Amino acid sequence: MAVPESRVASESFEDLALPLFDRLYNFAHWLTQNRAEAEDLVQETYAKALKGFSSFQPGTNFRAWMYRILRNNFLNSRAGLKAMPIAEEESEKRDNLSATQETPETILLGRLDQELVHKAIEELPVVYREVLLFCEFEEMSYQEIAATIGVPIGTVMSRLSRARSNLRVIVRRLQGSG
């Protein structure tokens, strides 16, 4: 969603930012797992974005810019500070996990219901949850995700791979316990 310079010049902040509201809220809720905190996060994101709109560089990706602000706000929040280090530890632990460790035939994702997947995404460490949501829900390209979270594309790919691998493990456990 690279916004041309002429468009930024002619459109106000609200024209660009309000259409993203539902998705930003959805993403914030996924990060915080809490309605009130999600609302605070979105409100703070819009306030900071509005304040810094003059520094937004026309021709760059406005959506990525908004998500970057939201993500940074989250990382600086109490919930974010708590979630991210755990997530990094998780990533270290699971570095050796292969995405293909599970046998597709045994997982039977085709029969998964939404509630199960929802629970599995909730259980994912934030660092994986966010790249998964960026990729699957926001349908961002790897490059766009890399720009949003400020990591190389290779890191995005490995995090995605681990996120999917972890999700499979969680889904299988939930299926087993269900």
Place this chain on the structure above:
Amino acid sequence: MACELWREKLDAYVDGELARRDEQVLREHLKDCASCAADALDRAQMKRAIQCAARCYRPDPAFRAHIRSATTTPGWTKLAWRWPMIFAFGAACVVLLAAIWTNQFWSHTRQQQLVSELVDLHVAALASANPVDVVSTDRHTVKPWFEGKVSFTFDLPDLQNSPFTLIGGRTAYLNQSAGAELIFRIRQHNISVFIFQESALRQDCSLSNASDLNFHLDSWSRNGLCYFVIGDVNPDDLAKLVTLMKS
């Protein structure tokens, strides 16, 4: 390529991030490899399942309204980026208005100068011991007198059955150009009719119903000549002479 190597690329394949050439080769491989095909199908199904499950949190309408009102900028701030253009437009308008005003001012000033000069010529002629150089009531005498003295010719009206009498004529100068001054009389009032070339005046010669120092003045242009009628008579008498001159 071994299935293990292909499976490393399956995520990028379902995400549409695989290079076109690799994508074509992988697609061929999937046709022949049931295991990899099942894996790819599984990943695609998972992708769909995540997409469906992820779209679940909807903001409260009140919160949406709150953000909208906090984000919506007043109309005047929405115009902020246009301010330089508005300022430039305003400045251009001011310059244009100033130019129009200046032009009108100078035009008015030039007309006033013209009126003053015509009044001076009229008064000077009447104050002179010899107000006219050709003394005649006959238009056929007065008109030929100007031949060779001015570089144009004009028609004089037949004044029979009119209250006006032709006294005579003289050469007058305006902007260093020679013109004709004809003096008519009605009762005890003298009226000057000045005729100059339009090109000599270098300005619009329309001074209809002007007045200066209680002199009344009218003017018109025809065939490249400007006519000015000036006198201390009432405006109605002046208008009658103007009608006669125009006929």
